[in-house]
Amino acid sequence: MTLAETALPSVRGTLKADAPLAPLVWFKAGGAAQWLFEPKDAQDLADFLTRLDPSVPVMALGLGSNLIVRDGGVPGVVVRLGKPFAKVEQADAVTLRCGGGASGILVSSTARDAGIAGLEFLRSIPGTVGGFVRMNGGAYGRETRDILVECDVVLRSGEQVTLAADALGYSYRHSSLPEGAVVVSALFRGAAGDPAAIQAEMDRIAAAREESQPLRSKTGGSTFKNPAGHKAWALVDEAGCRGLRLGGAQVSEKHTNFLLNLGDATSADIEALGEEVRRRVKAKSGVELEWEIQRVGLTK
Structure with a gap:
């Protein structure tokens, strides 16, 4: 499929042709994205997908930690959520509103500072909120479905929807989110906790990972x-x-x-x-x- 620039909708973010993906994934291998789109905000993404030919495939990319990009590259549009989607804010005493591009380390650290327990396991998952929500990411006995209240999603059609956790059809490392949908934010709920105890649990998890996994490879x-x-x-x-x-x-x-x-x-x-x-x-x-x-x- 040839996807010319003239066939693509205009954007407020950045749109690059033939963009190498190897530098963006943990394996440091693989081909290029036919187009790489980093939207400025959720509305930019929604407008783009609304006007994009429905036959063009769309794939979301987080930190690229649990991904093999094959050597022939990825056809269509790869959507990467950058800094505008990496914010984490406290919604109430035990709840965080997290951008789809926020890392597990940022989410767990923000939860610690706010005295919110139950999100420590995210410290150990090398990915972003969007990936956690899509794949029901988990570690050390906890999963995303244990903490997710709801998520904001831009569907492949460009429609923006808010989905409750029980609408995602969660099972082990799986959700029923449709192909081409991009998770732009999520609401995570924990429980009141002591920041020092939360940090101790995060330290325990980090040490266990360091001991058992090839983290520097x-x-x-x-x-x-x-x-x-x-x-x-x-x-x-x-x-x-x-x-x-x-x-x-x-x-x-x-x-x-x-x-x-x-x-x-x-x-x-x-x-x-x-x-x-x-x-x-x-x-x-x-x-x-x-x-x-x-x-x-x-x-x-």
């Missing part, structure tokens, strides 16, 4: 969902995949549910390694691992 976070009754990392380890390499990609020796770009891996290397791990786990245990990392775009 080019990685994509948890690769596979935990199957019912199993831990994905244990299945991968039992199948003999710890340290397994393919091209420039490797299964982490520190945490076997993480894939690494050792420096020159293509996205094809990373995805093929993941598929080889799935094959070996199936052969060893009979369990079919399901990807947690999102894989988008075209192969070369």
Whole structure:
């Protein structure tokens, strides 16, 4: 599909053609976005999507932490929520209004300063509010659905809607948000807590992550969902995949549910390694691992 600039609606934010995505994702691999749009505000995004040809695909991009962008790039428009969407404000004593581009670290730190407990787990998830809401992001026994009251969404049609948490069809690492919808803000509710105790819990979570995960590597976070009754990392380890390499990609020796770009891996290397791990786990245990990392775009 050829998508000429003349066919695109005008915007108040920034719109770039053939924009490299590798620098924007944690794996530091993959192709370019046909168009990368950073809207100025929610109305800018809504106006753009309203006037954009309905056949053009739209994908939201957060921190790119749980994502493989294939080497052929992403057709259509990639929407990235920048600074205008990164604000976190206190709505009441135990509730925060969070922009879709706000990081988990910012949300949890703001909650701590406000004496709001229950949001500490967001400290450990390398992503943004929009991604948490779409994927029901979670860690350390908590999930987004435990704290979400409602979210503001711009649908692919350009319509702006507010959806209650129970309208999102949440299950493990899944929501029923439609394709092309962009979460622009969310209301998170915790409980009254002591800032010192909240900080202590955040420190505990940070230390646990540091000890168990390859945080300073080019990685994509948890690769596979935990199957019912199993831990994905244990299945991968039992199948003999710890340290397994393919091209420039490797299964982490520190945490076997993480894939690494050792420096020159293509996205094809990373995805093929993941598929080889799935094959070996199936052969060893009979369990079919399901990807947690999102894989988008075209192969070369």
